Amino acid sequence: MDAITGLGLREQAFIDGKWVNADNGATFAVDNPATGAILGRVPDMGAAEARRAVESCARALPDWRDRPAKERAQIMRRWFELIMEDQERLARIITAEMGKPLAEARGEIGYGAAFIDWFAEEGRRIYGDVIPGPTDRRLLVLKQAIGVTAAITPWNFPSAMFARKVGAALGAGCAMVVKPAELTPFSALALVELAERAGVPAGVVNVVTARDPAPVGLEFTHNPLVRKLTFTGSTEVGKILLRQAAENVQKCSMELGGNAPLIVFDDADLDAAVRGALASKYRNAGQTCVSANRFLVQAGVAGAFAEKLAAAAGALKVGEGTQEGVAIGPLIEPAAVEKVERHIADALAHGAKLLTGGARHALGGTFFEPTVLANVPPDALIFSEETFGPVAPVIPFETEADAVRLANATPYGLAAYFYSRDIARVFRVAERLEFGMVGVNETLISTEIAPFGGVKQSGLGREGSRYGVDDYVEIKYVCLGGI
Ligand code: NAD
DSSP states (O other), rough: OOOOTOOOOOSSETTEEEEEEEEEOOOOEEEEETTTOEEEEEEOHHHHHHHHHHHHHHHHHHHHHHOHHHHHHHHHHHHHHHHHHHHHHHHHHEEEHOOOOOHHHHHHHHHHHHHHHHHHGGGGGGOEEEEOOTOOEEEEEEEEOOOOEEEEESSSSTTTTHHHHHHHHHHOOOOEEEETTTTOOOHHHHHHHHHHHTTTOOTTTOOOOOHOOOOOOOOHHHOEEEEEEEEEOHHHHHHHHHHHTTTTTOOEEEEEEOOEEEEEETSSSSSHHHHHHHHHHHHGGOOOOTEEEEEEHHHHEEEEEEHHHHHHHEEEEETTTTTTOBBBBBOOOHHHHHHHHHHHHHHHHHTOOOOOOOOOOOOOOOOOOOOESOOOTTTTTHHHSSSOEEEEEEEESSSHHHHHHHHHHHEEEEEEEOOOOOOHHHHHHHHHSSSSSSEEOOOOOOOTTSSOOOOEEEEEEOOOTHHHHHHHHEEEEEEEEOO
């Protein structure tokens, strides 16, 4: 156990089945955003270590890929069980390094582990096809593991994003090297330690830590051994990586930023809509890619909705994630607070009305009050940019067509939500929203059994569900002649 936190934090990276330091011995500190206290230090690695990790994956790949899927599944199932047995400590690591309330962190561990369990089983069902063709030949379609894969993960779900990617890769028979976010590397290191204990062979999963992500990203995209890159993070960085990956025509999955609308029609159950809005907006202090960012509410109910939401949001307890009853932890870093302040000031300058919150919390640091703004016009900054904070702007609209037009008026297309009790409208609107995921009368929609991913500038590919396997297999056509 590490002396400071008692969380058993691993302060080395994991390459080729060994815990290792950076070649030059450099490290960087990781702190607790709730207190500013340093939790520990991890190796500050670069391209050379990333290359060794990729080569380790390449060596481990043939054995892992060629094992019966059932054998891979048994090891992954053991990994899943070890994670669930250790759920409390793993959740505390998330809360310590990124700040979310402990109850949410426990949920994240269960959510992430579920992907490992799911893909362990899905890996056993990667079927090919036989295509009916001319009688003198047989047309076969094989689905084969892509090979060595690389992942770059964000800080906001430091455990689940690791599990979601590694689970899919391993289930399909791929090996993977992961670079976790520099703000939150300990969750990934804790999970890979359990993977090793579960019997995942050396080199099948490697974790490289770095303060500066760029050299590692360049190695991942330029090394010809890496056949696929999977990234979760901002659209801005996703575009950089896509440009780099073009060099080798590397396959990419991209889970990028969102700007989710939550539409409330005047036929909706208003209380259910408020509950859904609360869960979607203030979970993880709004630092979730699928968080509702714009609340489009039909004019007749906009006032009532905003009042109810403000009353509920104003009652949420802000504080350190380890404290009982806390619903909103700190924001990840000072820059995040500045962005929230900028969005609120801009909305107010555009004529919005502040109903609750609006300022830094009395606790100081990066704590921020849950905020609701009414009468926000669509030309406010908060309409077009992802806030990533606990701010709910209520934007009134008149007709269904207006709502759909406003909802789609963004380059992003990750998640959208709407509340309505009109069955015809439910189908119409769900089909017209240009988003990869739509929640109808529900905002907590993410699960390992359904496809997660975006359209437009929110990304490429899907994670979870049977569709998630497709991102980790290549299709090979075999034509058998002379029959
Ligand atoms: P970010 O893009 O700044 O960082 C994400 C990761 O990319 C980190 O590991 C970081 O070290 C790395 N990175 C940054 N610059 C890089 C470079 N030049 N080369 C290689 N790697 C680089 O994003 P963030 O601030 O960590 O996360 C927040 C963003 O992620 C939000 O936009 C959010 O919507 C998005 N997100 C999306 C999903 C999704 O599934 N669509 C899930 C969670 C978060």
